[in-house]
Amino acid sequence: MKKSILLIVVLLFIGSGILFFLKKNFVDWSEPSDANIPDPMEVKVEETLKNMTLEEKIAQMLIIFHKGTEMDDELKEELETYQPGGFILFANNINTFDSTKKLIDDIKNTAHIPMFIAMDEEGGAVQRLKALTDIQATDVPPMLDLGNTKDLNLAYDVGKVIAEELLALGVNLDFAPVLDVIENEESFMGNRSFGMDPTLVSQMGISLGNGLMDAGVIPVYKHFPGHGSTIVDSHYDLPVITKTKEELMQKDLLPFINAIEKKAPMIMIGHLAIPSISENMPASLSKEIIQDLLKEELHYEGIVITDALNMKALTNQYSEEEIYEMAIVAGADILLMPKSSENAIQVIKNSIVQNGISEDRINESVRKILTIKYQFLSEEKQLDKSIIGSLEHQEIIKKVTN
Secondary structure (H helix, E strand, O other): OOOHHHHHHHHHHHHHHHHHHHHHOOOOOOOOHHOOOOOHHHHHHHHHOOOHHHHHHHOOOEOOOOOOOOOOOOHHHHHHHHHHOOOEEOOOOOOOOOHHHHHHHHOOOOOOOEEEEEEEEOOOOHHHHHHOOOOOOOOOOOOHHHHHOOOHHHHHHHHHHHHHHHHHHHOEOOOOEEOOOOOOOOOOOOOOOOOOHHHHHHHHHHHHHHHHHHHOEOOOEEEEEEOOOOOOOOOOOOOOOOOOOHHHHHHHOOOHHHHHOOOOEEEEEEOEHHHHHHHHOEEEHHHHHHHHHHHOOOOOOOOOEEOOOHHHHHHHHOHHHHHHHHHHOOOOOEEEEOEEEEEEHHHHHHHHOOOOOOHHHHHHHHHHEEEEHHHHHHOOOOOOOHHHHHHHHHHHHHHHOO
């Protein structure tokens, strides 16, 4: 009996040794690793990128604008020829619900890659939906009023209200929420901000952004690194912020730092100068602010978009060609409102040929743009127009002022 037991032990020992030898030298017995399985999203993005021309890549970095309430020959030609990455609507693009929806659908139908359809819909004085002539959109109070409630759940619900009304038209990108922290009542941002407390601005802004995103609209947190301490409007001149970087970190940058930790998909760069960091260079054209501060020091990996490039804070000092090249060299991924797709593409292409911009730099931006488009825009939500100004939305908004 003892001999039998001993024989069994010996055989087991020999067998385990053979298995170990085979596993080590010939057979991979391990479980398949997730690291070895290609990410379908990455594969799709890389395949798209590989098949794009340089001009098509640059075009994805543009969000264009156009005057008028319907697709005309000029707009149609620009969209079909250059395939820009997005379109922004203003009040002058909006008429009735049906005509505005048709314009948006016509724009989307020209695209080979899903387009960003953007709007400034913050609440208060900045509500493009109020331009609808046949439907009364929900009137969202200024963000300062919402901030005064200190109700994070309400901020989330207001984000959803805004998103649902945008989605009824087909808008998928909102240049909101505002994360600027105001210094006083004279601040240029005024009641567009959630308030003077950076922690409150951070919490309310992120909650509203989450409401937008959960409903199906991509939020854009703005205006990095913060307009709150200036009385100058960058539509007309270049604001100058005299704070040190340490002072900015303690207040103005805090909401953006928190939004970055929460994986903010897009951040808009404002046209303002901070001499302590980048002399008198506008932040939107500054490598020290976009690449060094936002991307490297604050570890932001999402999409960086400029504020509108036709604002006088830029055009008073720089040529169209300088603005496009400097913004991309600085680290911007999307240029908002260039004069035309044709000019912007040609300027950027020339800069690549002359080694001012590398094609790798273009590829870096386009990868991020394609990724967020395939994640959020492949199957957009369609909501009925009855959601606009609905009783449900009005009841939520009443809570802000009650």
